[in-house]
Structure formats: structure tokens, C-alpha cells
Amino acid sequence: MKKLELVLIICMLIAPLIVKSQNYKTQPLSSEIKTISVNKNGDWLQPPFINLHSGDFIRINFDRLGENSFNRLRYKLVHCNADWTPSTLSYIEYLDGFNDNYIEDYASSVNTTVEYTNFGINIPNQDLSLKVSGNYAVIVYEEDNQDNILLNACFSVIDNVISISGGMSSNTLIDSHKEHHQISFIINHQNISIKDPLEELKVFVRQNNRLDNQKVLVKPTYIQPNRLVYEQNKDLIFEAGNEYRRFESVSYRYNGLNIDRTEYVRPYNYTYIIPDQIRAYKRYIYDQDQNGRFYIRNAEASDNDIDADYFYTKFSLSAEDPILNRIYVTGDFCYNIFGEDNLMQYDYEQKEYYTTILLKQGAYNYLYLAQDGDKYSTAPMEGNYYETENEYQIFVYYRPIGERSDKLIGFLNIAK
Numbered sequence: 001m002k003k004l005e006l007v008l009i010i011c012m013l014i015a016p017l018i019v020k021s022q023n024y025k026t027q028p029l030s031s032e033i034k035t036i037s038v039n040k041n042g043d044w045l046q047p048p049f050i051n052l053h054s055g056d057f058i059r060i061n062f063d064r065l066g067e068n069s070f071n072r073l074r075y076k077l078v079h080c081n082a083d084w085t086p087s088t089l090s091y092i093e094y095l096d097g098f099n100d101n102y103i104e105d106y107a108s109s110v111n112t113t114v115e116y117t118n119f120g121i122n123i124p125n126q127d128l129s130l131k132v133s134g135n136y137a138v139i140v141y142e143e144d145n146q147d148n149i150l151l152n153a154c155f156s157v158i159d160n161v162i163s164i165s166g167g168m169s170s171n172t173l174i175d176s177h178k179e180h181h182q183i184s185f186i187i188n189h190q191n192i193s194i195k196d197p198l199e200e201l202k203v204f205v206r207q208n209n210r211l212d213n214q215k216v217l218v219k220p221t222y223i224q225p226n227r228l229v230y231e232q233n234k235d236l237i238f239e240a241g242n243e244y245r246r247f248e249s250v251s252y253r254y255n256g257l258n259i260d261r262t263e264y265v266r267p268y269n270y271t272y273i274i275p276d277q278i279r280a281y282k283r284y285i286y287d288q289d290q291n292g293r294f295y296i297r298n299a300e301a302s303d304n305d306i307d308a309d310y311f312y313t314k315f316s317l318s319a320e321d322p323i324l325n326r327i328y329v330t331g332d333f334c335y336n337i338f339g340e341d342n343l344m345q346y347d348y349e350q351k352e353y354y355t356t357i358l359l360k361q362g363a364y365n366y367l368y369l370a371q372d373g374d375k376y377s378t379a380p381m382e383g384n385y386y387e388t389e390n391e392y393q394i395f396v397y398y399r400p401i402g403e404r405s406d407k408l409i410g411f412l413n414i415a416k
Contacts, residue, residue: 024137025211027335030150034061035296037361038153044295047209048155049411052133058155060121060138069117072143073103078406080135082202083396087405097128099106107306113268114310133159133408156408160191164394164412170386172237179384181238183392184231185412197228200407202397207238207333208291208390210336212376235287241390242382244289244365247273249311250299262311270309275318280383289365291391294333296362308361317368322346323380325370327353333364338376387414
């Protein structure tokens with residue numbers, strides 16, 4: 001057999017395995033897709049988690065840019081394991097209804113310099129409802145080409161059969177009232193028989209919906225009758241960080257919060273955030289942020305979904321000298337993903353880090369994170385302050401012996 005033929009056969013054999021191992025996350029998969037938001041009941045402050053059979057719904061909203069963006073789109077749902085890889089369940093096991101539907105809610109932008117079509121999906125809806133708890137990925141693709149996937153949007157469905165109590169402390173195993181937060185919690189499972197918690201449970205803990213510093217736990221500190229105790233655990237320590245920075249690009253007529261200026265340079269608008277300063281090793285200053293969220297708003301509009309325009313938005317961070325680490329601007333608006341789009345460049349002449357991102361008008365939270373190996377830290381640019389107010393989400397997944405998927409049986413949001 002020729003070497004080329006052998007390579008082709010191997011590729012065909014491993015291709016299904018590659019697809020199967022995919023970890024889904026909310027993100028655009030096409031440069032045409034912008035401003036993906038996923039929340040509960042259409043409330044931008046509510047994270048994308050709903051209770052099973054509760055009457056609540058997940059709202060997914062996004063834009064497709066371009067003159068030909070009005071093309072019809074379809075979507076399907078994929079049930080996922082705790083690590084966001086596809087589960088082995090067939091769609092008839094996790095859905096009532098059809099799993100290939102048109103997006104019926106869409107409209108073109110009005111009087112904007114950047115043309116786009118806004119799309120919206122509510123789940124559940126008249127076409128489908130959810131039968132089991134767990135993680136779900138919504139896959140959006142072209143009407144006549146399922147292989148052209150445009151975006152993934154992820155959410156979770158909870159079947160509360162356990163209760164979780166817990167809290168956050170700045171008195172940690174690393175330091176006391178300085179730079180870290182420690183999470184402690186107790187899982188009460190008197191309503192469900194967990195024979196082997198080390199094998200049957202998976203626990204995930206997030207800070208402000210970030211995936212880069214998410215903690216994955218298997219072993220509790222103490223196993224008690226109907227109780228699992230997680231405390232004094234080094235794996236539950238997070239950098240405290242700092243309050244998110246904020247800006248509001250809600251108008252081209254006047255400067256919003258922390259906007260230096262907005263200019264129209266045919267054919268687009270350009271807005272400049274007031275240059276930021278490094279906040280590490282300085283005094284902590286409280287600010288009422290929204291822990292990384294964004295809200296689309298045009299002050300002169302009646303329908304923000306289609307009247308808000310897109311501005312090329314420049315971020316800049318003053319720094320006398322570059323540091324060895326790569327610096328990223330991050331927040332929910334870039335899906336807490338680190339890539340070329342939100343990587344900062346250093347300007348030796350201006351002595352600043354900078355990047356420009358195309359963003360829809362609105363109010364935004366953001367931070368500057370430094371890459372350290374495969375981790376990202378607030379320490380070099382934002383600092384770590386124990387007074388910082390964060391949100392911590394705890395997810396508990398359950399898969400008893402013999403089951404084929406992870407059920408999400410408990411959730412707790414801790415907000416300082």
C-alpha cells in the first residue's frame with residue numbers, strides 16, 4: 001500500500017474520534033458572527049442556566065454581518081457531558097420535537113454603518129422541549145449546508161435533586177485577607193443515593209463565568225452520611241482579581257462612560273476608550289461592575305437589537321515597558337476566549353498596549369489578563385485584592401454506574 005493511501009485511511013478512521021472529543025463553548029466559528037449573548041429569560045444579568053420543566057427559557061441572540069446576512073439559518077441541539085464533549089444520547093432521548101429547525105426570529109439592521117441581520121432563539125419553544133438535565137450546545141448553520149457551522153451557543157439545564165450550601169472567604173490556605181478567595185461548600189444528597197461519590201460525581205467551580213481558571217473536583221474533603229464536604233481545599237482557591245473596568249459606547253453624539261472620543265471615518269465609526277492605567281500594587285477602589293457582562297444599547301434607538309451600530313473600539317493600557325507575558329483584554333463580549341482578536345500589541349513609541357475590536361454599541365465590562373503558560377492571571381495588570389466582589393458558580397454532575405450521560409443535579413451561585 002502506498003504511503004499516501006495509508007495516511008488517507010488513517011485520517012478517515014480517526015476523524016470521527018476527533019469530532020467526538022470536541023469540547024463545545026459559546027463562540028463564533030465565522031468572522032461574520034458577532035455579539036453572541038446567551039442568558040436566562042432574556043435578562044442580560046442572568047447566566048445561561050435554567051431548571052428542568054420550570055417554565056424558564058434560554059435566550060440566544062447574535063448578529064451576522066454583511067449585505068447577504070439575511071440568508072436563512074437552522075440550528076440543532078447537542079447534549080453534552082460535564083466536560084462539554086458530546087454525550088452518547090440520541091436526540092430522541094433528550095428532546096421532544098425535531099432537532100433541525102429554522103431560526104424564525106430575525107430582522108435586518110436599520111440605519112447602521114455596518115449592515116447585519118439579528119437572529120434570536122428561545123429554548124424551549126414550539127418546535128422542541130428538553131427532557132433531561134445537563135449541558136447543551138446549540139449549533140447554528142446555513143440553511144442548505146450543515147457543514148458550514150457559524151457558531152456554538154452553550155447553556156445548562158438543572159434538575160435540583162440535591163441542595164448545595166456554601167460561601168467565599170478571603171481567609172485562605174495561601175494568605176489571609178490579601179490576594180485570594182477560597183470557596184467552601186457542602187453537598188446534601190439525602191434525596192438521592194450516591195454510592196461512590198469519587199466515581200459518580202463531577203464538580204465544577206467557575207469564577208465570573210471564566211473557563212480558563214475553572215476548577216474540576218472529584219474528591220471531597222469529608223464524606224459524611226448524605227453529605228459531602230468541600231472545605232480547606234487548595235484546589236478551591238482563586239486569584240481575587242479586581243473589579244471589572246467599564247465603558248459605555250451608547251452614542252456617536254456624545255462620549256459615554258470612559259469614552260475619550262468617537263469619530264466617523266467613512267464608512268465606519270471609531271471609538272476610543274480613555275487610556276487605562278495598570279492597577280496592580282495600588283490601592284483597591286470599589287466599583288459596581290457586572291462581573292464581565294455586556295449590555296447592547298443605543299441611546300438614540302428604539303430597538304437595540306437592530307438599531308445599535310458597530311464601532312471599531314480601541315483599548316489601550318499604558319505601560320512604560322512591555323512585559324514577557326502576552327496580554328489580553330477579556331470579558332463576556334469575547335466569550336472569555338483568548339485569541340488573536342483580543343491579544344494586545346505593544347507600541348514602543350506610545351508606550352502602551354493596544355488592540356481594536358469591532359463591538360456593537362452598549363455597556364461593557366472588561367479586564368486585562370496576562371498569560372502565564374496555559375493559565376491567565378490578573379496579577380500583573382489588574383492586581384489581586386481580597387475586597388473584590390466576584391461571583392462563583394458551582395455545578396454538580398451525577399452519572400451513576402451504567403448511565404450514559406452526566407446529569408446536572410445541583411447548582412449554586414455565590415455572590416459576595
